[in-house]
Amino acid sequence: MPAYVTLGSNQIENARAFYDELMAEIGWQPLFEHGSGGRVYGDGNTMFGIVGPFNQQPATAGNGTMIGFALGSAEAVNRFHAKILELGGSDEGAPGPRGPEGQTYMAYARDLDGNKICALCFG
Numbered sequence: 124m125p126a127y128v129t130l131g132s133n134q135i136e137n138a139r140a141f142y143d144e145l146m147a148e149i150g151w152q153p154l155f156e157h158g159s160g161g162r163v164y165g166d167g168n169t170m171f172g173i174v175g176p177f178n179q180q181p182a183t184a185g186n187g188t189m190i191g192f193a194l195g196s197a198e199a200v201n202r203f204h205a206k207i208l209e210l211g212g213s214d215e216g217a218p219g220p221r222g223p224e225g226q227t228y229m230a231y232a233r234d235l236d237g238n239k240i241c242a243l244c245f246g
Contacts, residue, residue: 131182
């Protein structure tokens, strides 16, 4: 399991507002302010940050890059996906069973900068 993941943003104030609400939806708290003007959140085990790129170049959404948040239930996945859309993100795949025999419940969306996010629960 990764210790942390960061996503870049070109609209850091909007991204902070977006992720403040989204991370609160799953109980993650702001841990510290990032030097780029971004913010780092955590759940006690893993950290997630929204940052301005260190090299001062524009942030881009990586083609094939996605971050997945493991949540405790299908209902939590539904709420997380709905919160992303409420905050101005876009749908990339409605909540529902995925994988062989549908044993994983997943939903996909993109944030304000086009970064792809997945919410999922197993079982």
